[in-house]
Amino acid sequence: MKGNPVRSSHHHGVDQPATPTILPLALHEVCFEAAGRYLVDHISCVLEAQPYTVILGPNGAGKSLLLRLCHGLIRASSGSIRWHGMDVDAARRYQAMVFQRPVLLRRTVAANISYALRIHGVPRRQRPMLVGQALEQAGLGDLAGRPARLLSGGEQQRLALARAWVLKPQVLLLDEPTASLDPAATQAVETLLDQISKSGTKLIMTTHDLGQARRLADEVLFLHHGRLLEHGPAAEFFGRPKSKEAAAFLEGRLVW
Amino acid sequence: MDDFTAAFATALALIAGLDRDLMAIVSLSLMVSMAAVSLAAVCGLPLGAAVAVCRFPGRDLVGALLNAMMGLPPVVVGLALYVLLSRAGPLGELGLLYTPTAMVLAQCVLVTPIIAALTRQTIADLHAEYDEQLRSLGVGPWQTIGTLLWDGRFSLLTALMAGFGRASAEVGAVIIVGGNINHVTRVMTTTIALETSKGNLPLALGLGIILLLLTFMLNAAAMAVGNMAKRAYG
Numbered sequence: 001m002k003g004n005p006v007r008s009s010h011h012h013g014v015d016q017p018a019t020p021t022i023l024p025l026a027l028h029e030v031c032f033e034a035a036g037r038y039l040v041d042h043i044s045c046v047l048e049a050q051p052y053t054v055i056l057g058p059n060g061a062g063k064s065l066l067l068r069l070c071h072g073l074i075r076a077s078s079g080s081i082r083w084h085g086m087d088v089d090a091a092r093r094y095q096a097m098v099f100q101r102p103v104l105l106r107r108t109v110a111a112n113i114s115y116a117l118r119i120h121g122v123p124r125r126q127r128p129m130l131v132g133q134a135l136e137q138a139g140l141g142d143l144a145g146r147p148a149r150l151l152s153g154g155e156q157q158r159l160a161l162a163r164a165w166v167l168k169p170q171v172l173l174l175d176e177p178t179a180s181l182d183p184a185a186t187q188a189v190e191t192l193l194d195q196i197s198k199s200g201t202k203l204i205m206t207t208h209d210l211g212q213a214r215r216l217a218d219e220v221l222f223l224h225h226g227r228l229l230e231h232g233p234a235a236e237f238f239g240r241p242k243s244k245e246a247a248a249f250l251e252g253r254l255v256w
Numbered sequence: 257m258d259d260f261t262a263a264f265a266t267a268l269a270l271i272a273g274l275d276r277d278l279m280a281i282v283s284l285s286l287m288v289s290m291a292a293v294s295l296a297a298v299c300g301l302p303l304g305a306a307v308a309v310c311r312f313p314g315r316d317l318v319g320a321l322l323n324a325m326m327g328l329p330p331v332v333v334g335l336a337l338y339v340l341l342s343r344a345g346p347l348g349e350l351g352l353l354y355t356p357t358a359m360v361l362a363q364c365v366l367v368t369p370i371i372a373a374l375t376r377q378t379i380a381d382l383h384a385e386y387d388e389q390l391r392s393l394g395v396g397p398w399q400t401i402g403t404l405l406w407d408g409r410f411s412l413l414t415a416l417m418a419g420f421g422r423a424s425a426e427v428g429a430v431i432i433v434g435g436n437i438n439h440v441t442r443v444m445t446t447t448i449a450l451e452t453s454k455g456n457l458p459l460a461l462g463l464g465i466i467l468l469l470l471t472f473m474l475n476a477a478a479m480a481v482g483n484m485a486k487r488a489y490g
Contacts, residue, residue, distance in 0.1 A: 092392070147489045
């Protein structure tokens with residue numbers, strides 16, 4: 001993928017101009033400052049198109065902020081973030097983001113999906129079929145007519161994922177998507193994430209759950225107090241962490 | 257006391273018999289207030305939503321102004337409209353003074369700030385919840401306002417009902433611009449004021465009872481809609 005500036009789009013099977021690829025993502029000396037403190041502290045890294053990046057670290061390490069900075073929801077105080085040369089605002093339409101607490105519209109399950117399609121300019125006639133497919137893939141086919149906000153926590157998060165996936169994003173950003181779910185719901189979400197990943201979407205996920213990171217990660221970024229302490233293949237990170245903070249975190253000790 | 261009891265009985269008889277004068281007054285009241293609230297909704301809903309969503313210099317000031325204008329003194333609004341609409345005034349040529357249209361305008365001026373202020377609050381809360389998700393999806397500012405108005409529709413209905421309550425219960429502004437002309441601009445509140453001062457208690461009491469009932473039913477309906485919406489949409 002690297003060095004190939006254009007890839008053809010399979011967006012909804014419609015003939016469309018080729019979509020520019022937005023990977024790799026390059027961060028250079030990115031800082032986010034609030035009240036005189038660096039909550040994200042001079043982070044530089046490059047994320048390639050390989051499948052699964054997990055941003056790991058204790059609560060308050062700056063994981064969510066980093067994700068929001070990359071998605072362009074908040075502005076870096078200094079430094080630069082480029083998606084294959086594109087700025088964060090231009091690149092956002094090739095991404096989707098799912099939040100820790102799913103933000104669902106006060107409408108039916110199906111209407112939540114078709115809303116996203118409408119915003120992305122998918123013609124009205126094509127929407128019902130895509131909505132049906134998306135709900136089937138997420139295992140929500142029977143719930144299409146139900147009010148979205150009355151679903152269980154796990155179903156809500158799967159709906160949020162289905163709504164993100166239906167847009168065929170190149171990159172899906174996930175902010176602790178299972179942090180408030182029980183193990184069964186977490187497993188359903190992880191299964192869905194696996195399907196999304198296999199469909200060719202790159203996943204960048206934050207988590208503080210070590211087990212989840214071990215299960216899913218191809219690549220790990222370890223954050224601590226806003227600083228990027230480690231960045232490497234998952235096997236290497238879990239086998240031989242280089243920093244004492246990561247070692248402590250892996251041993252399950254509380255790190256601050 | 258006997259006089260009062262008799263007046264009360266006559267009032268109930270008027271209501272039960274669907275007295276023609278009484279019904280004419282009630283229906284004019286409802287039409288004027290519904291027109292006023294519709295017009296105020298067309299102005300107030302987008303205005304309130306825009307103030308909640310858009311960032312512009314002086315936004316807090318506009319919000320504070322809307323809140324302050326909820327308490328506009330009706331008599332002063334009536335007076336201002338009277339000056340505008342009177343024959344010598346800038347809008348005198350329209351010939352609107354002492355017509356139901358003038359009363360609609362007066363109620364609209366009173367109700368628009370109420371609807372706008374309540375809308376601003378509702379939409380601001382909803383926006384806080386939706387903001388990141390909508391920006392992530394790439395929803396533009398106008399689409400955001402539309403989305404929030406739709407998703408807040410049940411709460412906003414309460415705002416409209418509050419506006420209707422204010423419009424239908426108001427007397428000071430409509431009596432000045434409407435003139436309280438029999439069969440033309442006589443609504444429930446102005447009739448009550450006039451008939452009470454004339455000592456014609458049965459009609460005043462009958463209208464008072466109807467006005468109370470309407471207010472009560474309206475609030476009950478608003479609560480029912482709100483509860484239903486909460487059950488249905490969470």
